[in-house]
Amino acid sequence: MAARVPIRFDAWYRVLSSMLFLPPSASYVEVADGQVHARMGWGFRTSFPQAAVVGTSTLDSQPLSRGVHGWAGRWLVNGAGDGIVVIDLEPTQRAWVMGFPVRLRQLMVSVENPPELRRILRHSPQP
DSSP states (O other): OOEEEEBOBOHHHHHHHHHTTOOGGGEEEEEETTEEEEEETTTEEEEEEGGGEEEEEEOSSOOSOOEEEEETTEEEEEBSSSSEEEEEEEEEEEEEETTEEEEEEEEEEEBSOHHHHHHHHHSOOOO
């Protein structure tokens, strides 16, 4: 059974991102059949095994930036400054930013329901 949690967008960024063809309707984290899929329109996408999630937490600070930003395997994918879930991965996974492959060892993503995403990610899929 699939569970999808939408990426959270501030009202002003919802308008801006839609003009940049990064609509909220194409921005989500989905867990289905033991795989985690995250997408922010054409700007970011990744798929990795749920078993690669070694920890989750919530980000205490509120970043000023919005969009897709990262370096050295740590990527922030956010439409809002709050509701950010930090997903630690091992081994390092693959993601694509604007079509270019990048390493992904930590995904920080703003979502509408952080406790629900953390609960879903902790739940191990049944074989």
